[in-house]
Amino acid sequence: MSAPTVELPSGQKMPVVGLGTSQSRPTEVAEAVKAAIDAGYRHIDCAFKYGNEPEIGAGLKVKFEEGVVKREDMFITSKLWNTFHHPDDVRGAVERSLRSLGLDYLDLYLIHWPMAFKRGDAVFPEDAEGKMMWDDTPFTDTWKALEACVEAGLLKNIGLSNFNSKQIQAVIDVAKVKPAVIQVECHPYLNQKQLLQFSQEKGLVFTAYSPLCHPNRPSTKPRDPSIMEDPKLKPIADKYGKSVAQVVLRWGVQRGAVVIPKSVTPARIQQNIRLFDFALTSEEMATLDGLDVPFRIVHLDWVHHVPEWPFHEPF
Numbered sequence: 001m002s003a004p005t006v007e008l009p010s011g012q013k014m015p016v017v018g019l020g021t022s023q024s025r026p027t028e029v030a031e032a033v034k035a036a037i038d039a040g041y042r043h044i045d046c047a048f049k050y051g052n053e054p055e056i057g058a059g060l061k062v063k064f065e066e067g068v069v070k071r072e073d074m075f076i077t078s079k080l081w082n083t084f085h086h087p088d089d090v091r092g093a094v095e096r097s098l099r100s101l102g103l104d105y106l107d108l109y110l111i112h113w114p115m116a117f118k119r120g121d122a123v124f125p126e127d128a129e130g131k132m133m134w135d136d137t138p139f140t141d142t143w144k145a146l147e148a149c150v151e152a153g154l155l156k157n158i159g160l161s162n163f164n165s166k167q168i169q170a171v172i173d174v175a176k177v178k179p180a181v182i183q184v185e186c187h188p189y190l191n192q193k194q195l196l197q198f199s200q201e202k203g204l205v206f207t208a209y210s211p212l213c214h215p216n217r218p219s220t221k222p223r224d225p226s227i228m229e230d231p232k233l234k235p236i237a238d239k240y241g242k243s244v245a246q247v248v249l250r251w252g253v254q255r256g257a258v259v260i261p262k263s264v265t266p267a268r269i270q271q272n273i274r275l276f277d278f279a280l281t282s283e284e285m286a287t288l289d290g291l292d293v294p295f296r297i298v299h300l301d302w303v304h305h306v307p308e309w310p311f312h313e314p315f
């Protein structure tokens with residue numbers, strides 16, 4: 001089963017289900033990519049930060065060589081890490097991801113976070129007291145450098161991740177190449193209603209990361225909500241003969257988001273794209289809408305002192 005697509009401002013089509021790859025160990029991610037392509041995925045969400053782009057590239061290469069898919073069938077995203085925001089560092093970062101993935105262009109490249117960390121090789125450059133050090137590059141300058149990479153043919157579309165509405169607007173205000181996508185955390189416990197509406201009004205495609213609220217996240221505390229055990233979701237899943245995960249992902253795509261669930265388990269990879277043979281009723285959509293807490297998993301609150309940390313704003 002393949003996923004429907006949504007059209008980006010460039011005219012290119014983006015599948016509404018993609019495979020997430022963060023925390024997929026290098027030893028397992030090539031197999032996950034191959035299983036995903038066999039299951040019908042044509043969209044893979046990657047990032048330099050995940051430390052596994054070479055292995056993702058190896059998985060892609062196998063499927064290209066087998067003739068299962070061609071490069072142009074696939075929609076591949078990567079992201080610019082926070083230490084590479086300086087305009088002099090942007091093209092090198094793009095080229096590094098391209099080399100790792102074995103590709104000569106990316107379909108989408110996102111600024112991973114609005115904060116710029118100190119330039120250099122440390123992914124989290126901290127001072128002697130363990131405090132994050134930053135760089136004063138405005139993200140609008142980073143955006144200009146990304147536009148040059150579009151011009152050079154390395155990137156088909158560019159976009160933003162973890163930006164709040166004011167920061168998105170600041171990029172729109174200077175952009176020659178419009179941001180195509182905003183990727184943020186979004187699941188029933190953090191439904192991002194206002195940011196979803198804002199993005200749709202501005203013509204950006206909204207991608208939901210951690211769309212399953214990352215059930216096995218390492219930081220889970222006993223009192224954190226667990227989506228897989230939510231008593232309101234099991235009856236809906238049973239009604240359609242689907243899993244709770246499928247109901248949650250279906251809610252995501254049915255409200256207009258792209259979803260990028262991560263899994264390295266073939267059976268889950270397969271089920272996470274089987275979302276298009278059922279539809280939730282408006283009452284069921286309202287039930288899921290009503291689960292908002294809001295509960296955020298990915299907040300990087302230990303760097304809240306860094307300029308442009310996005311979560312000071314309501315959305």
Ligand SMILES: NC(=O)c1ccc[n+]([C@@H]2O[C@H](COP(=O)([O-])OP(=O)(O)OC[C@H]3O[C@@H](n4cnc5c(N)ncnc54)[C@H](OP(=O)(O)O)[C@@H]3O)[C@@H](O)[C@H]2O)c1
Pocket residue numbers: 019020021022023045046112161162183184208209210211212213214215216217243245246260261262263264265268269271272298
């Ligand atoms: N832009 C950003 O800053 C950012 C931040 C976070 C994530 N992301 C992207 O979004 C992707 C997804 O987010 P995420 O990895 O945080 O969380 P997620 O997709 O919500 O959850 C992943 C977890 O759910 C499990 N899982 C997957 N399908 C399942 C199913 N059908 N039933 C039960 N459990 C299932 C996976 O286990 P197994 O793998 O063991 O099957 C994994 O432990 C990431 O991989 C990454 O590509 C982006």
